[in-house]
Amino acid sequence: MTEVRFSHVRKSFGSVIALAGLDLDIKSGDFVSLLGPSGSGKTTTLNLLAGLHAADSGDILIGDKRVNDLSPDRRNIAMVFQNYALYPHMTVFENIAFPLRARGRGFAEAEIQKKVKGVAESLGVASLLARYPKELSGGQQQRIALGRAMVREPGVFLLDEPLSNLDARLRIRMRRDIKALHDRIRSTIVYVTHDQAEALTMSTKIAVFDQGELQQYGSPNEIYHRPLNMFVANFVGEREINFIAGQLQAVEGIPTFIAPGLSLPVNAEERWCSLEPRDAVLGIRTEAIFARPTAGSETVGLVEQVELVGPELVAYVKIGESQLSCRAELSSELRSGDRVHLTFDPAHFHFFDPQTTASLAGSTK
Ligand SMILES: Nc1ncnc2c1ncn2[C@@H]1O[C@H](COP(=O)(O)OP(=O)(O)O)[C@@H](O)[C@H]1O
Ligand SMILES: [Mg+2]
Structure with missing residues (x-):
């Protein structure tokens, strides 16, 4: 169980202000969507949390630890990207086991077997462990990528538009799967999306971004029914308000x-x-x-x-x-x-x- 805090976090790329002083508190076990149009600062926020970028100023906390100066592998996080590159020459089992076999982890083989099977069962892919990625559908591949992140049992999952390469029907089904998964494992999830329906259906809280600024942070119900400004009112909803x-x-x-x-x-x-x-x-x-x-x-x-x-x-x-x-x-x-x-x-x-x-x-x- 891990909480996350951004306090006055700023990030620029040259003259572009990607994040203009972000304050955001994520409670342990929350499923928080970072929602906004392209270029609004969502991925920047996630990358700062992951340690892939350094903040210009401000504090980033994971648990009670300030992580600004910690390398990505010491932050107790796992990240799933839009392009969930699985290793094509490895079976599903080996793909999921990969982070456990990484240098210096030292898990015994029996323990690896147990962890991989546990994760595969919770994702409903236990029957696929012997297959290769090319023998899987897009949805199954995405699940394996999630499994590879889960197997390390991180405090926080970071997902950046993980469903955007899937077709529309499958996206809707995966929403429910990811939500059900969160209900079961109760890890903290930070989920980047530009799809308001995805954010509304899955999240416990939504942070709406525009032009590097947090516009509103609240439950899906609050965001939909009590928008704080015209941007939020218009961005959230199936069609324009x-x-x-x-x-x-x-x-x-x-x-x-x-x-x-x-x-x-x-x-x-x-x-x-x-x-x-x-x-x-x-x-x-x-x-x-x-x-x-x-x-x-x-x-x-x-x-x-x-x-x-x-x-x-x-x-x-x-x-x-x-x-x-x-x-x-x-x-x-x-x-x-x-x-x-x-x-x-x-x-x-x-x-x-x-x-x-x-x-x-x-x-x-
Ligand atoms: N590595 C980078 N170099 C230069 N500009 C960047 C870089 N990453 C992001 N930006 C800029 O920062 C802003 C926010 O980008 P990003 O966080 O990727 O937005 P989002 O994920 O919401 O689409 C955009 O204007 C983008 O062009
Ligand atoms: Mg992005």
Whole structure:
């Protein structure tokens, strides 16, 4: 059981600030995803933790030990990369056993047998031990690479986009396998991904990065339902969030969001909701706007596009100056050109300051 701490950690490459003063506390046994777009500093964070790069300043702790000056092999970590190069001339058994046979480890043969078999069983690959890598599927190979990392029983696993070379279906299955594995072994895992669905489904906590800065650190639920700024709100979610620029103001004493073509009453208990008019951006996800064929004089939008998404439709609806993505029932048979009524779920409104892009709901720490 091992915790990890970054304290004011900075790293530049020439004039590029890869990491701008990172503070991050990872509890023992947590599965933390570092999530962000390409170039946001995720791999840099992982490489600093692994000891593959040196920090410019700040402290990195693994357990209660400052590891800035420790070589990678003395940090009690194991790393699995995107390109999980297995040794092609070795069997699965020998690939997994490799770290135990490394110079100076001195494990007895019986102990190696026991450890490799234990790991192979927990990964469901015990029947593959005699095979060679070329006789395995991509998913099986990835599992062997995980096994090779696990066999050393490290305090912390570091995984950098380990599923990105797999096809979409297999990726989804491996997510569940890795999560189940974590539930069983309860090691600390730091997992780099640019795939928000991967982060949401597997992690106990998510650290969202943009441009070398940590934007938010919280449970998947917090990150999804209480984004601290517009970047997080938009990056997390299956499709882009709808942003609508408008004004919060009182209409007949009721806090209301006003934008061209829209007048939406707001949950009155929101503590930030004063009756002073102010500019705001409403963020609302597709699933919180429901479109149905119009029945009279209600709020009306014009369908511009329709997508079939599994059991439902997603309709892109023009209303005022915005085009909003909304859900609709399959049976509504909406098509472009149709006029629709939109229902907004105020429980899923996120309001942001248009200047700072910060959430008006404030910190959720
Ligand atoms: N070895 C390096 N030399 C120069 N620039 C680098 C190096 N590694 C990373 N960078 C730069 O640092 C920034 C963060 O990169 P990285 O941590 O790899 O991002 P991510 O993993 O989130 O895609 C990027 O601008 C990248 O170009
Ligand atoms: Mg990377």
